[in-house]
Structures are given as structure tokens and as C-alpha cells.
Amino acid sequence: MAKHGFTTSILHADRRNDVEHGAVHKPIHPSTQYAYADSRELAAVFQGKAGFTYSRQGTPTTDALDKKISIMESGVSSLSFATGMAALSALFTTLLRSGDHLVASQYIFGNTSSLFGTLQLLGIEITLVDATNVDAVAAAIRPNTKMVFTETIANPGTQVADLKGIGELCQSKNICLIVDNTVTSPCLFQAKTVGASIVMNSLSKHIGGHANALGGSLTDTGLFDWSTFSNILDVYKKGPATGWGLTQIKKKGLRDMGGTLSSDAAHRIAVGAETLALRMDKICRNADALTRYLAEHPRVAKVSYPGLPNHPQHERAKELFGNRYSMLFALELVEGIDCFEFLNHLQIVILATHVGDTRTLALPAAHTIYYEMGPALRAQMGIADSLIRVSVGIEDEQDLIDDFAQALAKC
Numbered sequence: 397m398a399k400h401g402f403t404t405s406i407l408h409a410d411r412r413n414d415v416e417h418g419a420v421h422k423p424i425h426p427s428t429q430y431a432y433a434d435s436r437e438l439a440a441v442f443q444g445k446a447g448f449t450y451s452r453q454g455t456p457t458t459d460a461l462d463k464k465i466s467i468m469e470s471g472v473s474s475l476s477f478a479t480g481m482a483a484l485s486a487l488f489t490t491l492l493r494s495g496d497h498l499v500a501s502q503y504i505f506g507n508t509s510s511l512f513g514t515l516q517l518l519g520i521e522i523t524l525v526d527a528t529n530v531d532a533v534a535a536a537i538r539p540n541t542k543m544v545f546t547e548t549i550a551n552p553g554t555q556v557a558d559l560k561g562i563g564e565l566c567q568s569k570n571i572c573l574i575v576d577n578t579v580t581s582p583c584l585f586q587a588k589t590v591g592a593s594i595v596m597n598s599l600s601k602h603i604g605g606h607a608n609a610l611g612g613s614l615t616d617t618g619l620f621d622w623s624t625f626s627n628i629l630d631v632y633k634k635g636p637a638t639g640w641g642l643t644q645i646k647k648k649g650l651r652d653m654g655g656t657l658s659s660d661a662a663h664r665i666a667v668g669a670e671t672l673a674l675r676m677d678k679i680c681r682n683a684d685a686l687t688r689y690l691a692e693h694p695r696v697a698k699v700s701y702p703g704l705p706n707h708p709q710h711e712r713a714k715e716l717f718g719n720r721y722s723m724l725f726a727l728e729l730v731e732g733i734d735c736f737e738f739l740n741h742l743q744i745v746i747l748a749t750h751v752g753d754t755r756t757l758a759l760p761a762a763h764t765i766y767y768e769m770g771p772a773l774r775a776q777m778g779i780a781d782s783l784i785r786v787s788v789g790i791e792d793e794q795d796l797i798d799d800f801a802q803a804l805a806k807c
């Protein structure tokens with residue numbers, strides 16, 4: 397089949413895999429178990445032949461979504477989970493062991509940071525570093541370093557990791573590199589291009605895109621040689637080594653831990669994914685217009701957005717993400733304006749957590765999603781008490797500018 401563009405490939409992915417009755421969507425399969433007329437066939441599927449047994453390990457509907465995610469990320473195979481956090485916890489707990497070392501960006505999603513606390517209690521050593529600087533990552537590598545983890549554009553400070561530098565470093569040292577691509581999505585960035593081993597996406601965000609389903613995914617890019625990774629159990633060393641990592645995550649992480657994506661959510665996410673590129677285009681244009689407007693506003697002290705020329709990693713972001721900078725920006729108002737008061741004046745923008753929705757959302761980050769981590773970690777992540785996180789949606793551009801303008805005028 398000829399290689400088609402991003403959107404064409406997603407729209408026609410189900411049909412290319414022989415969807416039932418000529419339907420244009422893979423149907424929602426609610427069945428918990430799958431029956432076999434021949435007991436030998438049932439045994440064969442249990443022993444590794446492609447097929448379905450019990451839905452905790454996937455259904456035809458989640459499988460169809462997994463295939464689309466692999467297309468989007470140019471990966472070898474993908475595995476979906478009930479949430480992004482289910483994907484991350486399955487990944488870390490099944491590939492790392494007590495005594496292993498993980499180097500991670502200090503600029504990360506709050507719940508991932510909290511998960512790292514749990515991993516440390518289980519005996520996994522973690523060093524947090526400034527991932528905008530590859531030298532800081534290199535300096536943290538030890539003989540027992542098994543993995544490096546980073547996001548692309550960090551939430552909420554919008555720091556852009558040195559993805560190229562980190563990719564080269566990990567490849568030269570044969571260290572497994574995990575990239576959380578949630579904020580950029582495969583539409584703006586394929587982490588495979590910088591040598592990532594596994595790409596994680598929260599499907600709840602851009603890919604689903606409509607705030608009506610939770611999900612998460614892991615994609616193996618095929619670049620990492622799992623035969624060199626000492627934590628793969630012998631029972632999963634079957635077939636080409638490129639598949640071993642995800643096989644172990646599927647068995648130990650999905651089957652045993654049970655954070656399974658439902659067929660219903662998989663369907664909603666797959667429908668959402670059909671318009672990912674269209675939404676992303678509008679989101680990036682809205683965020684560009686809004687941040688340029690706010691950066692000039694006398695009541696605004698600071699706007700952090702990788703698309704603004706004064707952003708410390710603007711040039712890097714431009715090169716990595718094709719001159720588009722996604723939905724996320726951080727806003728700080730001038731001294732004397734209370735961030736809560738400002739937020740309460742917004743009329744279109746919704747005061748809610750979540751990012752990557754079709755609707756524009758805002759919240760006071762230090763007092764909400766980053767409250768539990770405390771002031772010391774917040775300072776390390778560059779989160780000021782007054783910082784407002786904004787996730788830009790697809791509303792009409794002028795309506796968004798007008799909403800911010802009227803709220804600022806009232807402060």
C-alpha cells in the first residue's frame with residue numbers, strides 16, 4: 397500500500413485491516429471472552445499466536461486503535477491502557493527492578509512525579525535533571541542506569557528538552573529512552589526521529605481530543621535492542637528481540653495489573669484521532685495569536701510559550717516541531733493582580749484541569765495540580781505561586797483574545 401499522509405492513513409486504517417461487514421469504523425466489541433471451536437486453537441493463542449482470549453489483554457477494538465497509534469508514531473507496535481498513568485506505571489514497574497537507576501527530566505507532569513515517589517519506595521533509584529541540557533543528563537548516567545525519561549514540552553513551564561542530544565546520548569550508551577509525547581502528540585513530533593525506544597501518549601489529551609474518554613499508550617519504535625536489556629524474563633524472549641519489551645509490558649503490566657482500555661473508550665479515541673491534525677493546526681494558530689497578544693499586555697508579567705521568540709528553547713522547538721508549538725502556555729500577571737480573581741472573570745475559558753481538549757482550559761497550577769508536591773519541588777520545576785496554566789482549544793481566535801482582554805480589564 398502506498399504511503400499516505402497522516403490524516404489519510406488514520407481515516408483508512410480500519411478498512412485496510414478488513415473491518416467487519418465493510419463498516420468504516422472498527423466496531424465496539426464488548427465481549428469479555430473469545431470462543432474457539434477447536435481447543436487446540438485456543439491453546440495456540442494462549443501460547444503466543446495472534447488472537448484474543450480475555451479482554452483484559454485487549455479486544456479487536458483496542459487492537460485497531462493500537463495499529464493506528466503505531467501508524468501515527470511510525471512504530472513497530474503499540475499497546476493501549478485505561479489511562480496515561482496506567483501506561484506509565486505498567487512501563488516502569490515491569491521494565492525496572494529494585495537497584496536500577498532511572499534518569500528523568502525534572503520538568504514533568506505532576507502525577508508522573510508522584511509515581512516516581514512510589515518507584516523510589518520500591519527501590520528504584522531516580523535522579524531528576526534539567527533535561528533542556530544534555531550535559532546534565534550525561535552527568536547523571538551511572539553504570540546501573542537502565543532508562544532515561546523525558547517529556548517533549550514540559551507541563552506547565554513549557555521547557556523543551558534537548559531531545560536530539562538526549563537521543564544521541566542514549567543511543568551511544570545503549571540506554572532505553574522513553575519519551576512522553578503527550579503535549580506535542582505524533583502530529584507535531586515523532587520521538588522515533590530522535591532515537592526514542594518507547595513513546596508514551598496520554599490518549600486522554602490531543603489524540604482523543606474531546607474530553608470524553610481516558611486512555612494511554614506505549615509504542616515501541618523498534619530502535620532498541622531488547623536482547624541487551626537484562627530485565628527481560630526468559631519466557632518473553634520469543635521472536636525478534638524488537639518485540640520483547642512490549643511483550644513483557646503486555647503480560648506483566650496489562651494482563652497482571654489490569655489497567656485495560658475499554659472498547660468503548662478505544663472507539664471514542666479512534667474517532668477523535670481522525671481530526672487530530674485538523675485540531676492541532678487550529679490549536680497552534682490560536683495559541684500563537686493569544687500568546688502574542690498577552691505578551692504585549694501591560695498587566696501581563698510573563699508568558700512562557702515555545703512559539704515566542706524570547707522563549708529560551710524557541711529555536712530548538714522550531715526545529716523539532718516544525719514551527720508549531722502546541723496548546724500549552726504559562727501566564728504570570730503583574731504584581732498586585734490576584735490570579736484567582738483574574739481566572740474568575742474569564743467567561744469562555746473553562747476553569748478545569750486537563751489539557752489538549754477542543755475547549756480552552758485554565759487553572760492556577762501551584763494551587764491545584766502541583767499543590768501536593770510542595771514548594772521545594774515546585775521551585776525546581778519553575779512553577780511560581782501565581783502561575784496560570786492555559787491549554788488552548790479550537791474556539792474562534794478573536795473570542796479567546798476578547799475573553800482574556802475583558803478579564804484583564806476587570807482586574
Ligand SMILES: *Cc1c(COP(=O)(O)O)cnc(C)c1O
Binds near residue numbers: 599
Ligand atoms: C495527562 C498526562 C499524563 C497522564 O495521562 P492520563 O491519561 O491523564 O492518565 C501523562 N503525561 C502528560 C504529559 C500528561 O499531560
